[in-house]
Amino acid sequence: MSSVSIKEVAARAGVSPGTVSNVLNRPEKVAASTRSRVETAIRELGFVRHGSASSLRAGHSRTVGLSVIDIGNPFFTDVAAGVEEVASERGYAVILGNSSGDRLKEERNLLVFAEQRVRGVLITPSGPDLTGLGQLKQRGINVVLVDHPAERADQCSVAVNDVVGGSMAVAHLLEAGPARIAYVTGPLAVRQCADRLIGAEQALAAAGRDPAEALEEIEMSAMNARSGQQAAEKLIAEGRLPDAVFCANDLMALGMLRGLLQAGVRVPGDVRLIGYDDIDFASASAVSLSSIRQPTHRLGRVATDLLLDECDNPDSHAHQQVTFQPELIVRESTR
Amino acid sequence: MSSVSIKEVAARAGVSPGTVSNVLNRPEKVAASTRSRVETAIRELGFVRHGSASSLRAGHSRTVGLSVIDIGNPFFTDVAAGVEEVASERGYAVILGNSSGDRLKEERNLLVFAEQRVRGVLITPSGPDLTGLGQLKQRGINVVLVDHPAERADQCSVAVNDVVGGSMAVAHLLEAGPARIAYVTGPLAVRQCADRLIGAEQALAAAGRDPAEALEEIEMSAMNARSGQQAAEKLIAEGRLPDAVFCANDLMALGMLRGLLQAGVRVPGDVRLIGYDDIDFASASAVSLSSIRQPTHRLGRVATDLLLDECDNPDSHAHQQVTFQPELIVRESTR
DNA sequence: CTTTGTCATAAAAACGTTTTACGAAAAAGG
DNA sequence: CCTTTTTCGTAAAACGTTTTTATGACAAAG
Numbered sequence A, B: 001m002s003s004v005s006i007k008e009v010a011a012r013a014g015v016s017p018g019t020v021s022n023v024l025n026r027p028e029k030v031a032a033s034t035r036s037r038v039e040t041a042i043r044e045l046g047f048v049r050h051g052s053a054s055s056l057r058a059g060h061s062r063t064v065g066l067s068v069i070d071i072g073n074p075f076f077t078d079v080a081a082g083v084e085e086v087a088s089e090r091g092y093a094v095i096l097g098n099s100s101g102d103r104l105k106e107e108r109n110l111l112v113f114a115e116q117r118v119r120g121v122l123i124t125p126s127g128p129d130l131t132g133l134g135q136l137k138q139r140g141i142n143v144v145l146v147d148h149p150a151e152r153a154d155q156c157s158v159a160v161n162d163v164v165g166g167s168m169a170v171a172h173l174l175e176a177g178p179a180r181i182a183y184v185t186g187p188l189a190v191r192q193c194a195d196r197l198i199g200a201e202q203a204l205a206a207a208g209r210d211p212a213e214a215l216e217e218i219e220m221s222a223m224n225a226r227s228g229q230q231a232a233e234k235l236i237a238e239g240r241l242p243d244a245v246f247c248a249n250d251l252m253a254l255g256m257l258r259g260l261l262q263a264g265v266r267v268p269g270d271v272r273l274i275g276y277d278d279i280d281f282a283s284a285s286a287v288s289l290s291s292i293r294q295p296t297h298r299l300g301r302v303a304t305d306l307l308l309d310e311c312d313n314p315d316s317h318a319h320q321q322v323t324f325q326p327e328l329i330v331r332e333s334t335r
Numbered sequence C: 001c002t003t004t005g006t007c008a009t010a011a012a013a014a015c016g017t018t019t020t021a022c023g024a025a026a027a028a029g030g
Numbered sequence D: 001c002c003t004t005t006t007t008c009g010t011a012a013a014a015c016g017t018t019t020t021t022a023t024g025a026c027a028a029a030g
Helices: A006-013 A017-025 A032-045 A051-058 A074-089 A103-115 A131-138 A162-174 A191-206 A225-238 A250-262 A280-284 A296-312 B006-013 B017-025 B032-045 B051-058 B074-089 B103-115 B131-138 B162-174 B191-206 B225-238 B250-262 B280-284 B296-312
Strands: A063-068 A093-098 A120-123 A142-146 A156-160 A181-185 A215-219 A244-247 A272-274 A291-293 A321-324 A327-329 B063-068 B093-098 B120-123 B142-146 B156-160 B181-185 B215-219 B244-247 B272-274 B291-293 B321-324 B327-329
Touching (some): A006 A017, A006 A032, A017 A032, A063 A103, A074 A093, A074 B093, A074 B103, A093 A103, A103 A120, A103 B074, A103 B093, A120 A296, A131 A142, A142 A296, A156 A296, A162 A191, A162 A244, A162 A291, A162 A327, A181 A191, A181 A250, A191 A215, A215 A225, A225 A250, A225 B280, A244 A250, A250 A280, A280 B280, A296 A321, B006 B017, B006 B032, B017 B032, B063 B074, B063 B103, B074 B093, B074 B296, B093 B103, B103 B131, B120 B131, B120 B296, B131 B142, B142 B296, B162 B181, B162 B191, B162 B272, B181 B191, B181 B225, B181 B250, B215 B225, B244 B250, B250 B272
Parallel strands (some): A063 A093, A063 A120, A156 A321, A181 A244, B120 B142, B142 B156, B181 B215, B181 B244, B244 B272
Antiparallel strands (some): A093 B093, A291 A327, B291 B327
């Protein structure tokens, strides 16, 4: 109720409102004695700056929007944690939006962000169509793509090379000798899934094998543990187990692991298994899971650094498309 | 850049700015013909309401703050997903803060919320000291406690009965006959951990056993898979394995499971194991984990419903302290 | 002792909405 | 046909900041 304004602070400190604003925003512009007088007044009155008034007048807020595909996936959770860290350090608030892979929901999120006049948006697009983002940029809202390389040089992006990751995974599976491999994936319309497949095929080709023959694709609609287990049941029902399985993410790999073990298939004895993302639970499962590690937390941090740099230094800012390299983590499931 | 204001919409529709505002906020107050004229003008110009200006004048924003203890824990992730769903449905934006169990960080979050003049705050307090929340309420910001029962009747809260949950877990472990049980927990200063211990002791007492003798407490500083595995190593090093282990959350239980299996201890053969939270990964692990399920998603949804009801109907709103009951989920690890 | 320049502060005008008080026109009532 | 009520719109005043321009004091320069 009792909202104390800059005016009351000014009155108590015996200065004008403008001076209080200067203390808040350009402390160096005001004499040390007045400054400390104002500061104690602020403390005594428990004044908190009114963000809306501030951003209305200043023309920009101290918030960023974060739109992710699935907040339930540890991958995105780690990214979000990194984003929150940096934003918080630099005095920005994070507005969270969960698109659930739904284009409509994603657009609703962007509308909310626009209404809040966020300073910038961090987004993992749910699909290949980025028109909505162009509109944001027209409105002066900066955009950084997360886990999605920018096609054009006029914007920042952070991503991890999924082709390389897919290649690493399959090359590792082939180390044990020629093998028939199943690639269990989410929708191939999802860029990450498609890129990992390309990498897998490259690795097979490099080993002198024909992908069409040595690689079986199993495309599921969801990318969670349940769908991984369903894929396992399908493989078992068909009766011809592959020598190795590469899952497009760890959630699916964990489901696959469970399905295989339940059916009495030994991992890695009968089937070698590798996942993707290296989520915490990958190492905690009973047969610890080999995986492709992505620098998730760092992804979030760097994306936010880029975004806030763009916001705070619009002139000197140079757009960057950062690509990280994934890392192979070998554990029991492929030993 | 091109920020179109309500004025330009008004000009194009041939009405006054006030009328546009009415179309936006009280559509029933304006004649159908003018309304549609205004609406097409809005569409044609791509007008988006300026949230800051709106909340400055109206005195309240359409945002809520969410402060959680660990966004990396699937428990909180599920809660957050529920919160985001409801908020989004009702046109509110969610500002996310991660306290990491750090009191200072939590206060910084609350300050940010206050600056943004959020309509309300959803918070899982990181400790027993709730003074910071009192200040918020003085400022007219509604507060709903999440996973923490309110002590006083003047505010809303949603929680799950942790005493009952702890009791359920241990009673279930005792079904197989008298057993020596280890309770592997996070800091007992955390209410949830302490309550689950109380429940555990009650269950033992009800079975006619002396808790001091039949229950060993192992208190770890963190509540993740790593600390669970450390606890397992400690138990094994000491050489006297309990008959059953109750872990204060599933992350610790998964670590415990891994530690035990690696040492050749059979689960549930040698040691029966139960966790808490029933996170997705509990059922996906190779020896699927018995657990105490909490309605996490629902917790988030109900909390947000209560908060927004309090915001939108301050007069008719009746404070509620909702307590859910947990549910025992039996899987392989205790069969 | 004047003039010039510097600097801290004051005063006032924005920012884009919502809201209040009020008028005009239309509908209802006699 | 004249009142009374109702409906629909307008104009203008907020909301709490930031920012620009103006002002006055005081020091340095002449």
